[in-house]
Amino acid sequence: MNWLKTLTLRASVITFLVSVGLILVGLVVGQRVEMLPVQASVNAPVYDELFRVLFSIATILFLGICGLLVYSLVRFRRPAGDLGDGAAIEDNLPLEIVWTAIPAVVVLFVGLYSYNIYERMGGMAPLADHSVMHAMPASDPGSGDRVWGGISTVSGESAELTVDVTALQFAFIFHYPIGNITTGELHVPEGERVELRMKANDVIHAFWVPQFRIKQDIIPGQPTVLTFTANRPGTYPIICAELCGPYHGGMRTSVVVHDRGAFDQWLTKNTPPVV
Amino acid sequence: MESTTQLPISLNPNHGSWLRYLSFSLDHKVVGIQYMVTGFLFYLVGGVLAGMIRTELATPISDYLSREIYNEVLTMHGTIMIFLWIVPVVNGAFGNYLIPFYVGARDMAFPRLNAVAFWMIPPAGLLLIASFFIGGASQSGWTAYPPLSLRTPALGQLIWIFSVLLLGGSSILGGINFIVTILKLRRPGLKMMQLPMYCWAMLGTSILVVLSTPVLAGTLVMLAFDIVAHTGFFNPAIGGNAVVYQHLFWFYSHPAVYIMVLPAFGLVSEILPVHARKPLFGYTTMVYSILAIVFLGLIVWAHHMFTSGTPPWMRLFFTIATSFIAVPTGIKFFNWLATLWGGKIALNSAMLFACAFIVNFVLGGITGVALAQVPFDIHVHDTYFVVAHFHYIVYGGTVFIIFSSIYHWYPKFTGRMLNEPLGILHFVLTFVGFNLCFGPQHWLGMNGMPRRVSEYDPQFTLMNQISSVGALLMALSTLPFLINVIHSAWRGRLAGDNPWRALTPEWLTSSPPPVENWAGAAPHVEHPYGYGIVETTP
Numbered sequence: 001m002n003w004l005k006t007l008t009l010r011a012s013v014i015t016f017l018v019s020v021g022l023i024l025v026g027l028v029v030g031q032r033v034e035m036l037p038v039q040a041s042v043n044a045p046v047y048d049e050l051f052r053v054l055f056s057i058a059t060i061l062f063l064g065i066c067g068l069l070v071y072s073l074v075r076f077r078r079p080a081g082d083l084g085d086g087a088a089i090e091d092n093l094p095l096e097i098v099w100t101a102i103p104a105v106v107v108l109f110v111g112l113y114s115y116n117i118y119e120r121m122g123g124m125a126p127l128a129d130h131s132v133m134h135a136m137p138a139s140d141p142g143s144g145d146r147v148w149g150g151i152s153t154v155s156g157e158s159a160e161l162t163v164d165v166t167a168l169q170f171a172f173i174f175h176y177p178i179g180n181i182t183t184g185e186l187h188v189p190e191g192e193r194v195e196l197r198m199k200a201n202d203v204i205h206a207f208w209v210p211q212f213r214i215k216q217d218i219i220p221g222q223p224t225v226l227t228f229t230a231n232r233p234g235t236y237p238i239i240c241a242e243l244c245g246p247y248h249g250g251m252r253t254s255v256v257v258h259d260r261g262a263f264d265q266w267l268t269k270n271t272p273p274v275v
Numbered sequence: 276m277e278s279t280t281q282l283p284i285s286l287n288p289n290h291g292s293w294l295r296y297l298s299f300s301l302d303h304k305v306v307g308i309q310y311m312v313t314g315f316l317f318y319l320v321g322g323v324l325a326g327m328i329r330t331e332l333a334t335p336i337s338d339y340l341s342r343e344i345y346n347e348v349l350t351m352h353g354t355i356m357i358f359l360w361i362v363p364v365v366n367g368a369f370g371n372y373l374i375p376f377y378v379g380a381r382d383m384a385f386p387r388l389n390a391v392a393f394w395m396i397p398p399a400g401l402l403l404i405a406s407f408f409i410g411g412a413s414q415s416g417w418t419a420y421p422p423l424s425l426r427t428p429a430l431g432q433l434i435w436i437f438s439v440l441l442l443g444g445s446s447i448l449g450g451i452n453f454i455v456t457i458l459k460l461r462r463p464g465l466k467m468m469q470l471p472m473y474c475w476a477m478l479g480t481s482i483l484v485v486l487s488t489p490v491l492a493g494t495l496v497m498l499a500f501d502i503v504a505h506t507g508f509f510n511p512a513i514g515g516n517a518v519v520y521q522h523l524f525w526f527y528s529h530p531a532v533y534i535m536v537l538p539a540f541g542l543v544s545e546i547l548p549v550h551a552r553k554p555l556f557g558y559t560t561m562v563y564s565i566l567a568i569v570f571l572g573l574i575v576w577a578h579h580m581f582t583s584g585t586p587p588w589m590r591l592f593f594t595i596a597t598s599f600i601a602v603p604t605g606i607k608f609f610n611w612l613a614t615l616w617g618g619k620i621a622l623n624s625a626m627l628f629a630c631a632f633i634v635n636f637v638l639g640g641i642t643g644v645a646l647a648q649v650p651f652d653i654h655v656h657d658t659y660f661v662v663a664h665f666h667y668i669v670y671g672g673t674v675f676i677i678f679s680s681i682y683h684w685y686p687k688f689t690g691r692m693l694n695e696p697l698g699i700l701h702f703v704l705t706f707v708g709f710n711l712c713f714g715p716q717h718w719l720g721m722n723g724m725p726r727r728v729s730e731y732d733p734q735f736t737l738m739n740q741i742s743s744v745g746a747l748l749m750a751l752s753t754l755p756f757l758i759n760v761i762h763s764a765w766r767g768r769l770a771g772d773n774p775w776r777a778l779t780p781e782w783l784t785s786s787p788p789p790v791e792n793w794a795g796a797a798p799h800v801e802h803p804y805g806y807g808i809v810e811t812t813p
Binding site: 083108 | 422423551559651806
């Protein structure tokens with residue numbers, strides 16, 4: 001049975017080397033992949049870190065499983081005219097325990113890691129905060145006392161700029177209480193925490209800025225707060241991501257991220273004169 | 276009790292004319308074929324609608340269909356493909372045809388209920404299609420979220436609700452029939468743990484159908500009341516809550532994914548051992564992983580609502596629960612790979628589709644685990660990334676297995692073989708077309724293209740055009756398939772009773788089988804996957 005031992009040993013060494021190779025390939029691919037739009041908010045690098053880890057794991061699993069499949073199809077192809085059967089192996093408990101344990105550990109790791117990411121994005125911060133509730137316009141019927149929160153950046157600090165957002169078929173309207181400005185295009189200063197107080201009156205819409213990696217549904221009857229900190233000057237699309245009617249595809253506008261000076265200028269220029 | 280009763284039967288497999296396929300037949304095999312052909316006809320309709328979507332999206336501006344029609348088309352595409360093609364075929368067609376053979380019965384437990392369940396489908400489908408021509412079909416997507424579904428034209432929405440209620444009712448009747456047949460109609464001496472895996476898959480699926488479909492039915496009745504009687508269940512303008520609808524809807528519609536996928540898991544477990552000449556690896560863990568998927572499938576629905584107003588703890592719970600579905604699913608994939616390992620694999624059309632299913636589904640499963648992570652989902656939710664993900668699951672997964680199953684069981688249905696070169700052409704066109712169509716959509720979603728739009732940012736033009744070319748290839752791929760199934764029905768090579776030398780009970784009778792399934796008593800199959808263990812007769 002010496003040859004059997006050599007065979008098993010050879011198989012183990014090959015399995016080990018292939019696994020190590022796959023993991024290395026996965027890590028390299030995950031670190032190098034460029035598939036997401038530019039990072040324009042504090043959230044974005046945190047999000048992309050998660051994406052890279054998921055992409056590494058995905059590469060390892062996908063290449064591993066497809067490799068094994070293709071190898072089997074080539075190696076164990078039935079010769080023409082062969083009417084025999086393959087090896088009658090019905091199960092192998094240790095092997096089955098291993099491939100139950102590996103996905104369980106991977107999934108547990110991914111779950112805990114993404115929880116950590118979510119916390120760093122501020123997603124687990126308590127949301128129905130009193131100052132927010134009182135700040136909501138009192139004229140909002142049917143809103144109750146509860147304000148729903150979307151994902152937010154660093155928790156704890158209060159926002160430096162507040163904007164009221166009304167989503168309707170088929171536009172976003174932004175109102176700045178600070179200068180009494182109403183506009184169809186969002187302007188925000190770079191590096192400052194912005195709080196959007198969002199509501200919808202007709203149907204469900206969603207506020208999405210791909211470069212900020214944030215999205216939040218705006219649901220009628222459910223005033224919602226979303227905070228973010230943009231950190232890269234430029235113009236980025238705001239996209240409605242929830243089917244809202246025939247012109248849903250056209251419900252787009254822009255968010256302009258200014259440096260502080262330019263934002264102040266914009267604010268002064270657009271503040272209506274006090275009559 | 277051995278069933279030695281001689282039945283006064285017509286052993287002629289060609290008993291009755293083709294007209295029996297248009298009748299209220301009580302023969303489970305006829306009902307199975309009825310489901311399959313009806314489903315396929317609706318698949319062609321759904322496919323034409325998909326072609327219209329891809330034509331519109333070949334250019335960044337909304338120029339081919341009016342915006343209202345475009346929303347009608349996308350709503351009908353989803354509804355038809357789910358409720359009239361995948362669910363009826365993967366459950367109704369193969370379930371009705373195979374389950375009585377697998378349990379050693381001569382028919383389903385309730386043949387009349389079975390015929391009723393089938394005959395609810397054509398009127399529901401025709402009604403749905405007719406709504407295009409009477410005032411316009413529903414425009415609110417197959418999810419029909421209020422308040423949008425309360426504001427779009429009411430007639431189309433109401434017809435949609437009525438039609439889905441009929442289809443759901445049909446599904447429930449079928450589910451009850453499968454549960455009773457599998458539990459109570461087994462041949463004496465046949466143990467549960469000797470059943471072919473498709474029985475377990477159908478048992479699990481039917482439990483999901485019976486538990487969750489009534490919730491959808493109740494929800495849609497409430498939605499209909501909101502439209503007709505102006506009740507305020509889901510209308511925030513008069514005190515209702517739109518998010519409650521989403522919870523109720525996904526309480527059915529997430530399990531619905533498993534209703535579409537678990538039977539495919541069962542079918543592929545029948546196909547791989549036959550063409551690899553190996554026992555199905557890990558039978559026991561396969562059974563328990565099906566049961567685990569059924570249980571977990573019922574407690575993950577809110578992962579569809581991570582960007583709706585859900586409290587943080589709920590997001591956390593549903594992330595963890597959803598991720599854990601990867602464990603039993605992973606077990607199944609490793610078991611299938613182990614089934615192939617060391618086999619004697621015949622790489623025919625059935626096997627090519629089955630192996631491509633593994634590739635596609637692994638990719639869809641990986642993006643599924645990623646989507647379960649709240650922070651990841653928040654960026655890609657409601658984008659083309661999600662469209663790509665679920666087409667990799669339901670098309671790359673289930674539809675590939677439907678085709679694999681047709682190549683595998685066609686000789687059983689008709690007594691004739693399908694043409695192999697045409698089958699391989701069909702496979703290559705489908706596989707290449709599918710991946711061209713849906714692969715680029717992952718990138719589109721991550722880079723800013725939302726789903727359900729008829730216009731988009733011009734920077735996405737190239738990827739959309741690649742996707743549309745893929746869709747064209749998928750459309751073309753149905754031609755060799757159609758020619759093959761129609762031509763082979765008359766001119767195909769005669770198959771004999773058991774061309775694959777398979778061991779599962781449906782092959783241990785003539786092809787096509789007699790009305791009573793077996794001339795004498797049902798065979799007692801202890802090892803449905805006993806390749807290399809039990810003697811197979813060539």
